[in-house]
Amino acid sequence: MSAFNAVLLRDLRVAFRRWSELAHPLIFFVIVVTLFPLALSSTSSQLREVGVGVLWVATLLSSLLALDGLFRSDADDGTLEQMLLSPAPLTVTVLAKVTAHALVTLLPLICLVPASAYTFNIPLAALPTLAVALLLAAPTLSVLVGLGAALTVSLRRGGSIVGLLVLPLTAPLLIFGTRATDLSVNGEPTTAPLLFLGALAALAVSLGPLAIAAAVKVGIE
Amino acid sequence: MDSRARGRGRAVSEFFLMNGHGAYVWSAYGITLAVLVLNAWLARAKHQSALQRARELAAQAEVPRKQPTVRRL
Amino acid sequence: MKLPRWFHQLGSPPYVYRLAERLCPWLGGLGIVLLAVGAFWGLVIAPPDYQQGDSARIIYIHPQTAYIGMMAYVVMAIAAAIGYVWRLKLAHAVAVSAAPIGAWFTFCALFTGAVWGRPTWGTYWQWGDPRIMFEALLLFLFLGYLALRGAFDDRDKADRVTAILAVVGVVNIPIVHFSVEWWNSIHQGPTILRAGGPAMTNDMLVPFLIMVAAFTLTFYWLLLRRLQAEIIEREGDARWIRELVAGGAP
Numbered sequence: 001m002s003a004f005n006a007v008l009l010r011d012l013r014v015a016f017r018r019w020s021e022l023a024h025p026l027i028f029f030v031i032v033v034t035l036f037p038l039a040l041s042s043t044s045s046q047l048r049e050v051g052v053g054v055l056w057v058a059t060l061l062s063s064l065l066a067l068d069g070l071f072r073s074d075a076d077d078g079t080l081e082q083m084l085l086s087p088a089p090l091t092v093t094v095l096a097k098v099t100a101h102a103l104v105t106l107l108p109l110i111c112l113v114p115a116s117a118y119t120f121n122i123p124l125a126a127l128p129t130l131a132v133a134l135l136l137a138a139p140t141l142s143v144l145v146g147l148g149a150a151l152t153v154s155l156r157r158g159g160s161i162v163g164l165l166v167l168p169l170t171a172p173l174l175i176f177g178t179r180a181t182d183l184s185v186n187g188e189p190t191t192a193p194l195l196f197l198g199a200l201a202a203l204a205v206s207l208g209p210l211a212i213a214a215a216v217k218v219g220i221e
Numbered sequence: 222m223d224s225r226a227r228g229r230g231r232a233v234s235e236f237f238l239m240n241g242h243g244a245y246v247w248s249a250y251g252i253t254l255a256v257l258v259l260n261a262w263l264a265r266a267k268h269q270s271a272l273q274r275a276r277e278l279a280a281q282a283e284v285p286r287k288q289p290t291v292r293r294l
Numbered sequence: 295m296k297l298p299r300w301f302h303q304l305g306s307p308p309y310v311y312r313l314a315e316r317l318c319p320w321l322g323g324l325g326i327v328l329l330a331v332g333a334f335w336g337l338v339i340a341p342p343d344y345q346q347g348d349s350a351r352i353i354y355i356h357p358q359t360a361y362i363g364m365m366a367y368v369v370m371a372i373a374a375a376i377g378y379v380w381r382l383k384l385a386h387a388v389a390v391s392a393a394p395i396g397a398w399f400t401f402c403a404l405f406t407g408a409v410w411g412r413p414t415w416g417t418y419w420q421w422g423d424p425r426i427m428f429e430a431l432l433l434f435l436f437l438g439y440l441a442l443r444g445a446f447d448d449r450d451k452a453d454r455v456t457a458i459l460a461v462v463g464v465v466n467i468p469i470v471h472f473s474v475e476w477w478n479s480i481h482q483g484p485t486i487l488r489a490g491g492p493a494m495t496n497d498m499l500v501p502f503l504i505m506v507a508a509f510t511l512t513f514y515w516l517l518l519r520r521l522q523a524e525i526i527e528r529e530g531d532a533r534w535i536r537e538l539v540a541g542g543a544p
Binding site: 241242244245246247249250252253255256257260261263264265267268270271272274275276279280282 | 303316329333337342347348351352355356359395398399401402405406407410412413498501512516519520523524527530531535536539540
C-alpha cells in the first residue's frame with residue numbers, strides 16, 4: 001500500500017472515530033447561512049443577489065473549523081514527528097492529509113449547498129454550475145487551509161491567526177466561484193471562471209504540498 | 222495694484238480649490254505625506270531605541286569588571 | 295566558483311550596518327528633495343487633465359505608492375527566500391524591515407486610489423474590481439505576515455515560517471499588475487510599463503518619473519533605517535555593537 005493511501009486511510013479513520021466533530025463545520029455552515037436571511041430580512045430577489053456570495057463565504061469560513069485536526073493533534077502526540085522521520089516524502093504525507101481533510105470536511109459541505117441554495121432562491125438551473133465550481137475550488141481551498149494549519153502548527157493559540165492568513169488567499173476562489181455562479185444564474189457561459197478555478201486547483205495541488213511540508217518541518221523542528 | 226493683489230489671492234485660492242477637486246487632491250497628497258512622515262519617525266524611533274538598548278547592554282557588560290576585588294588579609 | 299568579496303561582505307551584519315549608515319543620508323536627502331520637486335511639479339506646473347481636471351494630479355502619487363508597495367513585497371519575498379535557503383539572518387532581517395513599509399505604502403495606494411476614483415468613476419470603492427481586490431489582498435498579505443511573525447516567541451522559527459508565507463504570497467504581485475489586462479476593470483490599463491513605451495506626454499511623464507525615483511529612494515532609506523535597528527536587536531551584545539555605541543553613536 002502506498003504511503004499516500006496509508007496516511008489517507010489513517011486520517012479518515014481518525015476523523016471518523018470522532019465523527020461528532022465532523023459535524024461542527026456543517027452545523028456552523030447551516031447557522032451562518034440561516035443568519036443571513038434573518039439579518040437581511042429582505043425580498044426574495046435581494047436574497048438571490050447575496051445568496052451566491054453568502055454561500056461561498058460560508059463555505060470558506062466553515063472549512064477553517066476543522067483546521068486543528070489537520071496537523072495540531074498529530075503534532076501534539078508526536079505522530080507528526082514520526083511522519084517527518086518516515087521514508088515516505090513529507091510532501092506525499094501532507095498531500096494525503098489535505099485530501100483527507102477535503103473528503104471529510106469539504107465534501108459534506110458541498111453536499112449541503114444545494115439545499116441552502118434553495119433558501120436563497122437561487123434557480124435550480126444554476127445549481128450544477130455552483131456544485132462544479134465548489135468542487136473545482138475544493139482542492140485549492142484544502143491546500144490553503146492546510147498551509148494555514150502548517151504555518152501555525154507550533155503556535156499554542158494559532159487558531160485566531162489562521163483565518164487572517166488563509167482567508168485573504170482564498171479571495172481568488174471567491175471571485176471566480178461567485179462569478180461562475182452568477183453567470184449561470186443569468187444563463188451565460190461559465191467556462192472561463194471554471195477553467196480558472198481548475199487552473200488554480202492544479203497549481204495548488206502541485207505546489208501547495210511543497211510549501212505545506214516546508215512549514216510543517218519548520219514548525220516542528 | 223489692488224486688482225493685481227486680488228488676482229494673486231484668487232490664484233492661490235484657486236490652487237487650493239483645484240477647480241472643485243481640491244478635497245480629493247489634498248487629502249490624497251496629505252495622507253501620503255502623513256504616512257511618509259510617520260514611517261520616517263517610526264524608522265528613526267526604532268533605530269534609536271535599538272541603539273539605546275545596545276548601550277544598556279554594553280553598560281551591563283562592563284559593570285562586573287569595574288567592581289574592585291575585596292581581599293581578606 | 296569563487297564569489298566576489300562584496301557578496302560575502304553583504305552577509306556580515308557590521309558591514310551592512312556601516313554601509314547603511316553611509317548610504318542613508320544620501321538616500322534620505324535625495325529622496326526628500328525629489329519628493330518636494332516632484333510634488334511641486336505635479337501640483338503646480340503640470341497641466342490638469344482635459345477629462346479628469348485637477349484630480350488627475352493624483353497620478354503623481356497613486357501609481358508610485360502602489361509600485362513601491364509591490365516592490366517592497368518582492369524585496370521581502372526574495373530576502374525571506376534567501377534567508378530560508380541559505381540560513382542568512384541578515385536576509386531575514388531585510389524581510390522583516392520591508393514588511394511594515396510595504397504595508398503602509400499599499401495602504402496609501404488604496405487610499406489615494408479610492409480618493410481618485412470618486413471624482414473619476416463616481417465611486418470610492420468597487421467590490422469585485424480585480425485590481426482593487428488584489429491590491430487589498432496585498433495589504434492583507436503584509437498584515438498576515440506581520441501578525442504571524444508576532445505570534446512566535448522564537449525568532450528563528452518566526453523567520454522561517456513567515457518566509458514560507460512570503461514566498462507563497464508573491465504570486466499576487468504579477469496578478470495585481472496584469473489584473474487590468476486579464477479582466478474587465480474600471481481601472482485603466484498600464485500606461486508606462488507597456489509594449490510601445492509610455493503613453494504619457496512629457497509634461498506629465500517627467501514629474502511622474504521624478505516621483506517614482508523619489509518614492510523609491512525614500513523606501514530604501516526607510517528600509518535601511520529599519521534594517522539597522524533590526525541588526526542591532528539581533529546581534530545583541532556582540533563586540534562590534536559595543537564598540538559602535540561606545541564610539542558615541544548618535
